[in-house]
Amino acid sequence: MIYEFRMAVRDIGVPIWREIQVNCDETFYDFNSIIQTTFGWSGFFEHRIEITRSGGTDLLPIIIEETPLDNLEDYTDESDFREYSDEEREDVDEIGEDAYDYYNENDSVENEDQQLQKYFTDIDDKATYVYFTDAVIEVDIQLVEMAVAREDWRYPICVAAENASPDEMEDRTTILQNRDNLKLNDTQDLIRLINFALSQLGDSNIFDAEYEHFGSAYAIDASWDDVQSDDDEDAPPNY
Numbered sequence: 001m002i003y004e005f006r007m008a009v010r011d012i013g014v015p016i017w018r019e020i021q022v023n024c025d026e027t028f029y030d031f032n033s034i035i036q037t038t039f040g041w042s043g044f045f046e047h048r049i050e051i052t053r054s055g056g057t058d059l060l061p062i063i064i065e066e067t068p069l070d071n072l073e074d075y076t077d078e079s080d081f082r083e084y085s086d087e088e089r090e091d092v093d094e095i096g097e098d099a100y101d102y103y104n105e106n107d108s109v110e111n112e113d114q115q116l117q118k119y120f121t122d123i124d125d126k127a128t129y130v131y132f133t134d135a136v137i138e139v140d141i142q143l144v145e146m147a148v149a150r151e152d153w154r155y156p157i158c159v160a161a162e163n164a165s166p167d168e169m170e171d172r173t174t175i176l177q178n179r180d181n182l183k184l185n186d187t188q189d190l191i192r193l194i195n196f197a198l199s200q201l202g203d204s205n206i207f208d209a210e211y212e213h214f215g216s217a218y219a220i221d222a223s224w225d226d227v228q229s230d231d232d233e234d235a236p237p238n239y
Helices: 028-038 086-091 172-177 187-198 212-217
Strands: 002-009 017-023 047-054 057-065 126-131 137-147 157-162
Touching (some): 017 028, 028 187
Antiparallel strands (some): 047 126
């Protein structure tokens, strides 16, 4: 079974979303790689996946992969990280389990063994992907379609997208100030770029030959996740 997810970046002021089709038996470990690749991020920062609707029922967040609490800043549903200055954020005390308002140790599960189909069972089941950059980027994830796999396709695959992703290395103020730069007119080129990147995951190679020239034209380094020299500190492209 193939799942189609709509993934939308929250609170940027510009609509930034992707529609991605994946196998339902993907693990959350692999799903994280798919999300990171889809938005052109490096995975450098901590992240967390919170299931907020499963089996057609809204629920308190079930944390599939969590940021370790001893590294987590004061980020709760009653505090607004946007109100902190950079200096204030540095002074925020780390919190313990009893201070994390909806954390329950029984809710946390090992993502490497958990498959998407365990929690995503009905259309409109939802999750939130929290990426703990300086801006704390949040992505709303919604299951929008369940379908039979196409024999002539390899998964994961991007079927629709809009606008460029926010730069994971920028703070929220900078992202919002430059948000108009994220607007893209050529949707098809964006989709091809995403699929070229997705083709580098696992054994999916359907796009390798077709987009070899495309990747070269857009200066895509398909091996950017390899070890780089000290003189090469370029981050992967954002898209």
